[in-house]
Amino acid sequence: MRPTHRLATTCLAVTVLAFGLAACGGGNGDGDIATPTGAVVETDTHTFEEVAPGVYFIVGTGSIFVQSNAMLVVTDQDALVVDSHVTPAAARALLASIAEVTEKPVTHLVNTHYHFDHAHGNQAFPDDVAIVGHEFTRAMLMTDVMNQPTAAIFTGNIPNQIAAMKGAADAMEDGEEKDQALNEIRVQEAHYVAVGETDPTPPNVTLTSRMTIHRTFEGRDRPIELLHLGRGHTGGDVVVLLPNERVVFTGDLVLAGAAYIGDAYVDEWLDTLDRFEELEFDLILPGHGPTFSDMAQVDSLRQFLADFWNQASAAHEQGLSPEEAIAEIEWQGFLAAAPDALKIHCVQTAYSRMDGDGDPEDADSE
């Protein structure tokens, strides 16, 4: 299969839990980006970009709040989905959109990790769908994950966000821009209602290091590899590699330039990226933002992680509390606009890694 030549954009990962109105958009741009098949299917709620025959990168159109990307892999036998969006309502819209793209039954949902914006749509999938994820992802989704700091802080911030959006809209002149802002407020209000329905649902099939789902497409082998390359963004990140199509869906383990670090193993993440870079692929499908091939984006992510770790380490050595440290750290990417509570959580997590506590897996291995 011929390699892709698209340019990576500089949109970064701002859609990760975007705090303001910012959103990366669909990433399909002006249509000047070559794709292997070129096909784009648009539904009311989703855009499906066909990155290889029967393999689709899925982004929200903005008509509902989905908060993360997904992937659809069609095979001769069935269809596999990667990541379930942020709420059951968003996942139902995803399933309805998928039904417009393929008649094959969805038999598998893969969770790249446990975070709410990727896994809180799980419950919308029919009972006969295997939900596959790392054992860590299952363990986390079996806890009171709605009150885990990441989900709780993000959800708790939604009313503030809506108020800020309303303030901005009030200051606008009537017109297209204001109409769009008002629509985004409606989308966010509907999202806040949809969160209330969430009943976190863990994977019912788990892996610890790797799993291959063996399928064919148009008579040719289409193995689907689920790989845990080590801890990074969370303790149980899984990437989904299609070795024959040379595409990889990375969740939040590999994003362009910046990623959320509140539950991360930042010190191990760089080694995990080394293992990631040994994989053979031409195109990265990230959990947020548009697809990219330019590995300089991964270098930017490395730099972002190293910068944070070095600053947090210095703060730790100086004996600063997390509350004191957040004022000293130069926050990059979307974290610059994050509420203090979230920054404090990022620092607390980093400190606990430095102290070697707060992690049951570490305790077990010692």
Ligand SMILES: [Zn+2]
């Ligand atoms: Zn995440």
